[in-house]
Amino acid sequence: MLARRVIPCLDVDKGRVVKGTNFVNLTDEGDPAELAERYASEGADEIVFLDITAAHERRGTMLEVVRRTASRAFVPLTVGGGVRSVQEMHDVLRAGADKVSFNTAAVAEPELLTACADRFGSQAVVCAIDARRLPQAEGAAQTWEVVTHGGRRATDLDAVSWALRVVELGAGELLVTSMDRDGTRSGFDTDLLAAIASRVRVPVIASGGASGPEDFVTAVRDGKADAVLAASIFHRRMHSIASVKAAMAAAGLPVRPVEEAVA
Numbered sequence: 001m002l003a004r005r006v007i008p009c010l011d012v013d014k015g016r017v018v019k020g021t022n023f024v025n026l027t028d029e030g031d032p033a034e035l036a037e038r039y040a041s042e043g044a045d046e047i048v049f050l051d052i053t054a055a056h057e058r059r060g061t062m063l064e065v066v067r068r069t070a071s072r073a074f075v076p077l078t079v080g081g082g083v084r085s086v087q088e089m090h091d092v093l094r095a096g097a098d099k100v101s102f103n104t105a106a107v108a109e110p111e112l113l114t115a116c117a118d119r120f121g122s123q124a125v126v127c128a129i130d131a132r133r134l135p136q137a138e139g140a141a142q143t144w145e146v147v148t149h150g151g152r153r154a155t156d157l158d159a160v161s162w163a164l165r166v167v168e169l170g171a172g173e174l175l176v177t178s179m180d181r182d183g184t185r186s187g188f189d190t191d192l193l194a195a196i197a198s199r200v201r202v203p204v205i206a207s208g209g210a211s212g213p214e215d216f217v218t219a220v221r222d223g224k225a226d227a228v229l230a231a232s233i234f235h236r237r238m239h240s241i242a243s244v245k246a247a248m249a250a251a252g253l254p255v256r257p258v259e260e261a262v263a
Contacts, residue, residue, distance in 0.1 A: 003254045004220050005045035005227035006244050007205060008234045010035060011052045012081075015065050018052070019232045021183035029235040032065060036073035039234065043241045043258030046076040048101070048175070048205075048229060050128075052150050054082025055104035061088070063095045070096020078126055078175075084109075089116050093124070101175055103128040104148040107155060107162075110169055117170030122202075127171035131159035131192055132179040144192055151179050163196045173203045175229070181209030183232060188215055193223030205229050212239055213247030220253055 010017045010032045017035055018026040029035070036047050049069055051061050061082040070077050079092050080101025089100045100120075106113055106127055117125045130151055131144040144159035163174055176196055178189035188209045197204040203226035206219040210230035219225045233239045242258040249255050 002226070003045070003256045004225075004248060005205075006043070006216065006241050006248075006255070007046045007048055007227055007229040008035070008039040008044050008241070009048045009050065009207065009229050009231040010069070011050050011231060012062070012065060013051075013053050015062060017235065019183060019235060029232075033068040033072045035235065036069045036077075039241065040073040040075045043245065043256070044073075044075055045227070045256055046078065047073050048078045048080070049097075050101065051079075051081030055149050060084075061092055063091060066092060066095040066097060080126070080128055080175075084112070086112075086115050086119050089120065089124075093120065099124050099126050099173070101126040101128045102171075103130060106166060106171075107146065107148050107157065110165070113166055113169040113171050117172070122170050122172030125171050126173045126175055127163075127166040128175040128177065129159055129163060129166075129196075130177045130179050131189075133189075133192075142191055142195075144195075147179055151182075159192065160195050160199065163200055167200050167202050171202065173205065174200065175205045175207055176225075178208035182207075184209055185211035185233070187211060188219040188223055188225075188228075190218060190223035193219060193225050197224035197226070203227060213244045216244050217248055217251045217253065220248070221251065 017029040020026040076098040078099040079097040084105045130147045134143045136142050146155045146157040188206045205227040206225035207229040216228040219228045245255045
């Protein structure tokens with residue numbers, strides 16, 4: 001069985017790492033390059049860098065910030081936000097990213113995923129799905145809607161159906177964020193994760209709601225996630241990557257060891 005990955009997330013606005021709750025009320029958490037270097041040294045398997053206002057502001061990714069971050073973190077780096085063409089994906093990869101994440105641009109132009117996968121390979125194409133629960137009628141199955149533009153705009157897309165479609169279009173990985181749980185430290189939405197992960201053939205990264213090591217275990221065990229992502233609990237040193245991996249290992253989940261976790 002492949003090792004389950006633990007991934008810190010850098011939400012970047014105006015060149016700084018920020019974190020909020022339900023995508024709003026942002027607070028400054030530090031410099032992305034410095035945080036990336038710290039997380040790489042602490043045992044992160046990968047790092048995700050999201051330029052969270054690029055789509056809303058209709059601009060490209062901040063390539064210089066990506067270069068600084070990539071130069072100090074010698075683990076795989078996924079970059080998302082503001083990439084709207086094959087050429088822009090090329091530029092982000094040249095800046096040091098290993099994978100590029102699409103969200104708003106994929107909803108606006110789904111064929112972009114295919115074009116990028118054909119050029120760079122599906123392994124380099126990540127589709128981020130920000131999802132929000134819809135009211136559930138009595139006796140009906142729970143559903144989720146896709147939101148874009150950093151949580152600012154609702155769509156008419158069903159999250160599970162959209163996940164299936166983007167995989168067929170060429171996405172090699174899905175980053176699934178519960179907008180309802182984001183920043184709340186109330187645990188991952190395992191229903192959402194399982195609804196998607198049980199139906200796609202590509203890895204699913206769980207995002208939104210981590211409060212402690214047991215949440216990461218639950219995301220993999222119950223949500224069927226292949227990787228788990230968090231931001232504030234790592235930024236604010238509430239929990240370490242090592243303690244998360246120790247809990248996952250104790251639960252029988254394969255992880256890449258960290259010295260502190262196995263000591």
